[in-house]
Amino acid sequence: MSDTVKIYIDDKAYDVPAGMNLVDAAKMAGNDIPVFCYHPKMEPVGMCRMCLVEMGSIQKDRASGEVLLDDKGNPQIRWFPKLQTACTTNVSDGLVIRTNTPQVDQARENVVEFLLTSHPLDCPICDKGGECPLQNLTMEHGPGSSRMVYSDKLKLDKHVPLGDLIFLDEERCIQCARCIRFQDEIAGDDVLAFHERGRSLQIITNSDPGFDSYFSGNTADICPVGALTTADFRFGARPWELTEVPSICPHDAAGSNISLSMRLDRDHGGRAIIKRVMPRQNENVNEIWISDKTRFGHHFTRDEHSRLLCPLVRRGGNFNETEWKTALEYAANELQLAGGSVAAIAGSGMSNEDLWELRQLVTGLGGERLGAWPPTHAGADLVAQVGVGQGTNLGDLGKGDAVLIVASDLEEEVPIWRLRIKQAHDRGALVVVMNGRPTRMDDFASTVIHYDYSKAAGAFDLLQKEHGDTARQLTGAKNLVVIAGAEGVDLAGSRALMQAAANFLIESGHVGKPNNGLMATFPGANGMGQYYLGFTPEATQDIIANPPKVLFIAQADLLFDDPAAVSWLKQVETIIQLTLFAEEPVPGVTAALPIQSFAERDGSFVNGERRVQRFYTAQGPIGQALPAWQVLNRLGVQLGLGRSKLSASILMNEIAQSIPAFAGITYKALAHVEPQFPLVGGDDVYYGGTAYRNKGGLGVQIPAAADNGGAVTKGKVEKPAAIKASGGQLLVVPATRLYNRERVFRSSELVHPRVPDAYVAMNAADARKLGIENGDMVSISAGGSTLKVRAHVNGAAPQGAVILPRHLSDTPAPLAITAGEVSKA
Amino acid sequence: MSIHDKKYAERIAAQFAKYPTKRSAVMPLLYIAQEEYGWISPEAIQEVAELCNMDSTQVKSIAGFYTMYSEKPKGKYWLQVCTDLPCALRGADEFYEELKAYLEVEDGGTSRDGLFTVEHVMCLAACDKAPMLQCNFHFMENLDMDKMKAFIEEKRAEAKKHEE
Ligand code: SF4
Ligand code: FES
Ligand code: FES
Numbered sequence: 001m002s003d004t005v006k007i008y009i010d011d012k013a014y015d016v017p018a019g020m021n022l023v024d025a026a027k028m029a030g031n032d033i034p035v036f037c038y039h040p041k042m043e044p045v046g047m048c049r050m051c052l053v054e055m056g057s058i059q060k061d062r063a064s065g066e067v068l069l070d071d072k073g074n075p076q077i078r079w080f081p082k083l084q085t086a087c088t089t090n091v092s093d094g095l096v097i098r099t100n101t102p103q104v105d106q107a108r109e110n111v112v113e114f115l116l117t118s119h120p121l122d123c124p125i126c127d128k129g130g131e132c133p134l135q136n137l138t139m140e141h142g143p144g145s146s147r148m149v150y151s152d153k154l155k156l157d158k159h160v161p162l163g164d165l166i167f168l169d170e171e172r173c174i175q176c177a178r179c180i181r182f183q184d185e186i187a188g189d190d191v192l193a194f195h196e197r198g199r200s201l202q203i204i205t206n207s208d209p210g211f212d213s214y215f216s217g218n219t220a221d222i223c224p225v226g227a228l229t230t231a232d233f234r235f236g237a238r239p240w241e242l243t244e245v246p247s248i249c250p251h252d253a254a255g256s257n258i259s260l261s262m263r264l265d266r267d268h269g270g271r272a273i274i275k276r277v278m279p280r281q282n283e284n285v286n287e288i289w290i291s292d293k294t295r296f297g298h299h300f301t302r303d304e305h306s307r308l309l310c311p312l313v314r315r316g317g318n319f320n321e322t323e324w325k326t327a328l329e330y331a332a333n334e335l336q337l338a339g340g341s342v343a344a345i346a347g348s349g350m351s352n353e354d355l356w357e358l359r360q361l362v363t364g365l366g367g368e369r370l371g372a373w374p375p376t377h378a379g380a381d382l383v384a385q386v387g388v389g390q391g392t393n394l395g396d397l398g399k400g401d402a403v404l405i406v407a408s409d410l411e412e413e414v415p416i417w418r419l420r421i422k423q424a425h426d427r428g429a430l431v432v433v434m435n436g437r438p439t440r441m442d443d444f445a446s447t448v449i450h451y452d453y454s455k456a457a458g459a460f461d462l463l464q465k466e467h468g469d470t471a472r473q474l475t476g477a478k479n480l481v482v483i484a485g486a487e488g489v490d491l492a493g494s495r496a497l498m499q500a501a502a503n504f505l506i507e508s509g510h511v512g513k514p515n516n517g518l519m520a521t522f523p524g525a526n527g528m529g530q531y532y533l534g535f536t537p538e539a540t541q542d543i544i545a546n547p548p549k550v551l552f553i554a555q556a557d558l559l560f561d562d563p564a565a566v567s568w569l570k571q572v573e574t575i576i577q578l579t580l581f582a583e584e585p586v587p588g589v590t591a592a593l594p595i596q597s598f599a600e601r602d603g604s605f606v607n608g609e610r611r612v613q614r615f616y617t618a619q620g621p622i623g624q625a626l627p628a629w630q631v632l633n634r635l636g637v638q639l640g641l642g643r644s645k646l647s648a649s650i651l652m653n654e655i656a657q658s659i660p661a662f663a664g665i666t667y668k669a670l671a672h673v674e675p676q677f678p679l680v681g682g683d684d685v686y687y688g689g690t691a692y693r694n695k696g697g698l699g700v701q702i703p704a705a706a707d708n709g710g711a712v713t714k715g716k717v718e719k720p721a722a723i724k725a726s727g728g729q730l731l732v733v734p735a736t737r738l739y740n741r742e743r744v745f746r747s748s749e750l751v752h753p754r755v756p757d758a759y760v761a762m763n764a765a766d767a768r769k770l771g772i773e774n775g776d777m778v779s780i781s782a783g784g785s786t787l788k789v790r791a792h793v794n795g796a797a798p799q800g801a802v803i804l805p806r807h808l809s810d811t812p813a814p815l816a817i818t819a820g821e822v823s824k825a
Numbered sequence: 826m827s828i829h830d831k832k833y834a835e836r837i838a839a840q841f842a843k844y845p846t847k848r849s850a851v852m853p854l855l856y857i858a859q860e861e862y863g864w865i866s867p868e869a870i871q872e873v874a875e876l877c878n879m880d881s882t883q884v885k886s887i888a889g890f891y892t893m894y895s896e897k898p899k900g901k902y903w904l905q906v907c908t909d910l911p912c913a914l915r916g917a918d919e920f921y922e923e924l925k926a927y928l929e930v931e932d933g934g935t936s937r938d939g940l941f942t943v944e945h946v947m948c949l950a951a952c953d954k955a956p957m958l959q960c961n962f963h964f965m966e967n968l969d970m971d972k973m974k975a976f977i978e979e980k981r982a983e984a985k986k987h988e989e
Binding site: 193204 | 880881884885
């Protein structure tokens, strides 16, 4: 294949991929062409002129194609009369550039000087100082001194809030439009723009709320100056004081790779705390982007007011603080007395290592039931069967490929997947969205299909019967990825939907290869880990139906998630709770044991694409909290159920030996890195921005059963009876909001203004019938709870159903779709 | 009032009919909005954004880029006097100074009766008929202060009559 071409940079020949951007090609050849406006993830615009080079092409004889030689026998080069911008050039055979001539040096110096004519040069108080493209390129290429009179510089506003999370310093902006283009091209929220022109040009946002995007923080990373800063890190620390610790976002199934920027902090007792969360490059997972929840949702890790600081045990009617030794002895004693009826419910924030120890303990005590929390999404076993093939990269999807998103509000559930699929759509992929209501994803869809919520579990029947053309387009696609959520279905419905999705993929042969297969928006960071370690939502249902004598509740907020929990938990005799937070104790809890957050310990999660990823210890422990696995291990030792274990990596070795999916996985394997394109995170921050180079590992993707030619067969779809509303009832459909009042997010005060007040979305026709107007308080009785929330009467809900976001008020919304009464409060 | 009113429905529909996407009609719609409100008010931006199915930030950006749109409230008559070189050679500078003095306003200001906003602009391509200005985008050419005074007083009288 003639997929590479020969180009010459500073008289050396290089073979580079045909058609590649010249700046990228030079970068791969080790030549850093300075840029400001160019970014390897976006279309070039040629706005800043920093990338000027001498450019020419080798002359060939038109007839024979022979290279023409000069008198000395060297190839003849026809040079452009003027310097050209490298960023707007794609490489072609015989392209010759020079980047080290006096002319180029001069041009670079001139561009920097021009940019500095009205730049405040306030590096000593600038957040970007130390990792600033303008600072670095000025040092390298700029004139040593200024010809500008300082007082002639424009004096502009230095603290313009573009919304609650990002601040603009108007003086520093060099008008490269990277932020605007990111919002438009990559995030799809075009809420930034230039206003006015020439010397008066400024970045503005006119959205309500300002800078309304879940991805706004990324603009601060790629801004080549300190014009955009985050409310979180602003004036918080200098970049060179920070220690970077690789980690994984604890909030959703994407498993975004992050870097925790740590520094000792006076306000937190001299402890190392997270000063900021930054993206860490993993091109298969989150590229170099993270959502604002990932970036600004870390404060719970250090919040001593909300965290449980020491073990609590109940003696008589009282809850007492105590030492670990006493607490564990006490808990062990209670466990022994309670006898064999033991079960566990584990949240999706538990790491694989924690889940492993919990499993050992429960089975050691004679228990069998391992429940996954929340019990909303079924079908993790099907993701293990026909999940996206090894090597999948959503960034590869484009023309000829297709993505089907069903029963999910993807932007609210897994924003990074939404961002990446928006771009797949831009590259020409067919994106089909099926849900019972409009969602943001509709804006980036080729086809939108709305179904009646009562038929949500049968969405695939509907697709095949009533939208045959769309179904055929999907099955006929080169590659097909199905992303399923569980909106509008209960657990049985979710299973039916997942099975139908799996069958759809198997039937059309879209399994067992990269960029094909099933993904699901499991809540939390480790939904797939729960499955692989034996924790299932079906077991949770069984536990709820037949409560055991002894129940472990590990990192699961049952009372806040499920209105029914209060009543069934009463039937449990002994509850051992492992928790991050000093919440209201679960009624009847015997001992509440403090555990560490993801930032305080190491461990691993499995993301929705089955990628096992490792996070590292960043922060010192809060109070006496211990890693959950250690608490469980010590309890086991106390009960004579095994030996004490020293590290999470040893646990991973045990997991690898016992659980086939983890065969061969070690912490070392998870830490393996390979060069990725584009090369970011080096000293050349001007190229890719301040995303970090991946030094903590790219993770290992567990093969799906269908991978490597594995045989998979279709399963029977057992559709449950449709959930119907009768006699004046409406369907109450719980939905996910990214910004909510979950405990892990509550400490992130800077985002509070963006958390909506508790509301329910209603259709105008339903509202009229019930005498409800937009903005009225309404009361919703469903699934054993009554909530009072504000009615939003708009186009967000279909007739006959109301959309009730979960986790916005202290009273829990129902776990799954159900029929309920809605009335004016 | 708003440009959603019936009054403009036909004109808006006619604009949309001209282009493949609604977005393309943003500039003519901004003109209509400016006609309605006298300037591009925040409400105007919101309305045009909704009509064209765009984020209002993009609409504001366009309104900010082009000088024909005013993002500040204007008098009923928006007088844009060309003071570029060819016009200046024919006395546009003095004309502009006298006009401001007569209306008792600064550059860009609005007369106390709220009727006239004056500002100086770049070449309007009527250099041969200088001094000239455009009043609400209509050219007035070969001007002198006598003509201007007559025009101003006529409009003032009209306004008064309207009030009564
Ligand atoms: S704010 Fe930063 S990224 Fe945006 S245009 Fe200005 S310099 Fe570029
Ligand atoms: S013009 Fe090429 S990087 Fe800006
Ligand atoms: S210079 Fe005044 S119209 Fe041309």
